[in-house]
Every structure is written in C-alpha cells, then in structure tokens.
Amino acid sequence: MIQIRLFATLKDIAGTDRIELETDRPLPVREVFDQLVQRYPGLARYSTVVQKAVNEEYTDWEREVVSGDEVAFFPPVSGG
Amino acid sequence: MIQIRLFATLKDIAGTDRIELETDRPLPVREVFDQLVQRYPGLARYSTVVQKAVNEEYTDWEREVVSGDEVAFFPPVSGG
Amino acid sequence: MVALVTEEIRPRELIQQIKVPEAGALVTFDGIVRNHARGRRVRYLEYEAYGSMAEREMEKIRTEALSRWPLTGLLIVHRVGRLEIGESSVFIAVSAAHRGDAFDACRYTIDTLKQTVPIWKKEHYDDGEVWIEGYGA
Amino acid sequence: MVALVTEEIRPRELIQQIKVPEAGALVTFDGIVRNHARGRRVRYLEYEAYGSMAEREMEKIRTEALSRWPLTGLLIVHRVGRLEIGESSVFIAVSAAHRGDAFDACRYTIDTLKQTVPIWKKEHYDDGEVWIEGYGA
Numbered sequence: 518m519i520q521i522r523l524f525a526t527l528k529d530i531a532g533t534d535r536i537e538l539e540t541d542r543p544l545p546v547r548e549v550f551d552q553l554v555q556r557y558p559g560l561a562r563y564s565t566v567v568q569k570a571v572n573e574e575y576t577d578w579e580r581e582v583v584s585g586d587e588v589a590f591f592p593p594v595s596g597g
Numbered sequence: 598m599i600q601i602r603l604f605a606t607l608k609d610i611a612g613t614d615r616i617e618l619e620t621d622r623p624l625p626v627r628e629v630f631d632q633l634v635q636r637y638p639g640l641a642r643y644s645t646v647v648q649k650a651v652n653e654e655y656t657d658w659e660r661e662v663v664s665g666d667e668v669a670f671f672p673p674v675s676g677g
Numbered sequence: 678m679v680a681l682v683t684e685e686i687r688p689r690e691l692i693q694q695i696k697v698p699e700a701g702a703l704v705t706f707d708g709i710v711r712n713h714a715r716g717r718r719v720r721y722l723e724y725e726a727y728g729s730m731a732e733r734e735m736e737k738i739r740t741e742a743l744s745r746w747p748l749t750g751l752l753i754v755h756r757v758g759r760l761e762i763g764e765s766s767v768f769i770a771v772s773a774a775h776r777g778d779a780f781d782a783c784r785y786t787i788d789t790l791k792q793t794v795p796i797w798k799k800e801h802y803d804d805g806e807v808w809i810e811g812y813g814a
Numbered sequence: 815m816v817a818l819v820t821e822e823i824r825p826r827e828l829i830q831q832i833k834v835p836e837a838g839a840l841v842t843f844d845g846i847v848r849n850h851a852r853g854r855r856v857r858y859l860e861y862e863a864y865g866s867m868a869e870r871e872m873e874k875i876r877t878e879a880l881s882r883w884p885l886t887g888l889l890i891v892h893r894v895g896r897l898e899i900g901e902s903s904v905f906i907a908v909s910a911a912h913r914g915d916a917f918d919a920c921r922y923t924i925d926t927l928k929q930t931v932p933i934w935k936k937e938h939y940d941d942g943e944v945w946i947e948g949y950g951a
Contacts, residue, residue, distance in 0.1 A: 525797035593811030596796025673948030676933025
C-alpha cells in the first residue's frame with residue numbers, strides 16, 4: 518500500500534487528504550499522480566506545478582515508490 | 598562666551614567636560630581646538646581624528662563660532 | 678530549535694535561548710498578518726502545514742545557515758491554524774558575534790523558508806477565500 | 815520614535831507601536847554586550863552620549879530611512895550608563911508591508927548609527943578599562 522497525502526488546493530479538489538494506492542510493483546511518482554488524475558480530473562491542471570515528496574523529502578517524477586512509502590502532492594508553498 | 602563640551606577620551610584628557618572660552622570676534626573651530634591644545638597638550642594627538650559639532654550639528658574646521666555657540670569635540674563614535 | 682505551533686508565538690521568551698554571552702547581535706524577523714493582499718481586504722488567514730515534513734525542512738535551513746555563517750544561535754517558529762490581522766505567522770531569531778552574519782542568516786532563513794517549507798496560507802475575505810500558491814504557480 | 819534611555823530596553827512593548835495593520839514584516843536588531851572584545855574578557859560596558867545631539871542624529875537616520883523605503887514604522891532606542899553582559903545596548907525595530915524593505919532599512923539604521931550618533935563605549939576588563947573609538951581612529 519502506498520500512502521498518498523494531499524494538501525491545500527489539491528486536498529480541496531480531491532475532497533480528501535489521504536488516499537491509499539495498492540501496487541505490486543515499484544511505481545514512478547509520475548504514474549502515481551496520473552492515477553490520481555484519473556480519479557480526480559480536477560488535479561490535471563496541477564501537473565506542471567505540483568510539488569512532490571516521498572517520505573517527507575522533495576523528489577522528482579522519476580523516483581520510484583513501493584508499498585509502505587508515503588507520497589505527498591501539494592501546490593508551491595506559501596508559508597512565512 | 599563660547600561653551601565647549603568634551604566627551605569620552607577627550608574629557609578624560611582635559612579632566613573636565615565643559616569649558617568656557619571668552620571671545621570678542623568669530624573664531625574658526627580650528628582656532629578653538631588649538632586654544633584647547635595649548636591648555637591641555639594631551640589633546641594634540643586627536644587633532645587629525647577629532648569630530649567637531651557646533652550647536653549639535655557636525656561641522657568642519659573652518660566653521661566660525663561666536664559667543665553663545667556650543668562647540669563639542671569628541672573621538673570617532675563607538676555606540677551601537 | 679525549530680517548531681510548528683498552534684498558539685501565539687512569544688518571541689521574547691524564545692530569544693533568551695540564543696542570547697548567549699558570546700552574542701553581540703540579535704536579528705529577528707516576524708511575518709505579520711496584513712489587512713490587505715492582492716488588492717483585497719483580508720479578514721484573517723489560515724495556515725496549513727505538512728507538519729512533519731515542514732519541521733524537517735525548517736531544520737535543514739537551520740543547519741545550512743549554521744554552517745554558512747558563524748552564528749551563536751538560530752531559531753525558527755511557524756504558527757499554523759487561524760491567525761488574525763497583526764498576529765505573527767513566523768518568527769525567526771538569529772544571534773551572532775557580529776551583526777552582518779546575523780542579518781545575512783536571518784534573511785537567508787526567511788527567503789528559503791518561503792520557497793521550501795510545506796506550509797500554505799488561505800486568505801479569507803469578506804466574500805470568499807483563496808489558497809495562496811507560491812513562486813511555482 | 816527615537817530615545818536614549820538609562821533603564822533596560824523592553825522591546826516587545828515598544829514594537830506594538832509599529833505593528834500596524836498594514837505591516838507584513840517586522841525586523842529588529844539588538845546590539846548585545848558581549849563577554850569578549852579585542853581578545854580580552856569584558857566585565858561590563860559603560861556608554862556615554864552627547865545626549866541632545868545623539869537624539870537629533872537618531873531622528874535624522876529615522877527620517878532618512880522613512881524617505882528611502884516604504885515603511886510602516888521605525889524606532890531606535892539606545893541605552894546609556896552601565897550595561898552588563900547579555901544586555902541590549904541598542905534596539906532598532908522596522909516594520910513594512912514587505913520584508914526586503916524592513917531588512918534593508920534596519921541594516922541601514924544600525925550601520926549609520928554606528929558612524930554618526932555621538933555615543934561612546936568604555937570596555938571594563940579585569941585589569942583596566944578603555945574608551946573604544948570608532949572608524950576614524
């Protein structure tokens with residue numbers, strides 16, 4: 518099981534902040550996001566700006582994740 | 598009467614922080630300091646770095662002062 | 678020390694930690710909730726964080742600043758939840774023997790925080806609310 | 815507001831004055847008495863001021879900073895008399911809508927103060943004392 522977390526606008530679009538994804542093979546982060554877009558088409562407009570993190574570290578689209586990993590997607594940050 | 602004020606090291610050298618100087622004509626600040634050096638020779642070593650103010654405004658050696666003016670001499674500042 | 682908090686930030690208690698005898702300069706930064714933004718009147722803000730990652734990223738900034746400049750202390754506190762106009766959303770304090778290092782490190786810290794720490798703010802207006810998105814948007 | 819004081823500086827009370835609803839950033843600087851200087855252990859400091867001129871010069875710096883940057887407030891407080899290690903000799907606070915202006919104005923203020931405001935410090939060591947003289951010496 519891959520744990521997916523969404524924040525801010527992405528959470529609002531999906532209507533949830535946590536999603537679980539079954540997988541029996543390593544998935545690139547790009548593919549995880551594509552599966553999310555299929556379920557929540559409104560997320561598509563974030564595909565160029567979305568920030569990605571695996572296990573609380575920023576990462577890129579090519580990074581592969583496996584069961585037990587936590588993958589987070591969020592808009593560019595605006596704290597401070 | 599010209600009121601002279603000294604601060605920090607200059608005050609210590611002269612042993613006083615206020616001196617009055619009689620004058621019946623406008624004196625350049627340079628001449629005021631020269632008269633002080635005659636009275637307190639230890640001040641001579643400050644003649645190149647001493648800061649000058651007339652009536653609480655920085656000024657230069659050529660500025661002329663008259664009776665009623667306050668002239669201050671002090672080392673480069675070190676506040677903050 | 679870095680922290681995410683939900684209560685009011687109390688700066689003067691915090692800075693006692695970094696006002697060590699070797700410190701000659703203390704520079705602080707408060708981010709304050711303004712009453713206007715993007716031409717609209719703001720009623721209040723809400724901050725959301727990816728909490729555990731936000732603390733990791735703040736700690737990275739702190740470690741990097743401590744390695745780049747000779748500092749005697751650096752702390753970062755970010756508040757989350759609802760904040761009213763005039764309240765501090767973030768507080769950074771840096772102490773150093775010399776002021777140039779404290780200024781440079783404080784500015785580096787807030788500039789980097791705004792680019793890397795996963796926290797988002799939502800502006801609430803009289804007639805709606807908007808999630809603000811950062812530089813990449 | 816600018817002031818020379820002889821008692822402990824209480825920064826958080828002061829900054830309420832400049833934490834106005836239009837302010838989005840607050841930058842402060844504390845100059846702190848260090849326990850060492852010029853390779854010697856310092857026991858305490860004494861600050862002497864040409865009081866009335868010092869306040870005029872501080873006011874000039876404040877006016878100049880307010881004209882150079884879009885600020886919402888700026889205050890300068892300098893303490894005189896005897897100060898112990900860890901105490902603040904000077905406190906500057908600047909608020910502005912945007913942080914870059916607050917940082918730049920705060921740094922300008924302390925840098926200029928150290929060059930123009932007629933205040934001198936005397937360092938007291940275990941075995942003596944020395945008047946410190948500034949850049950021109």
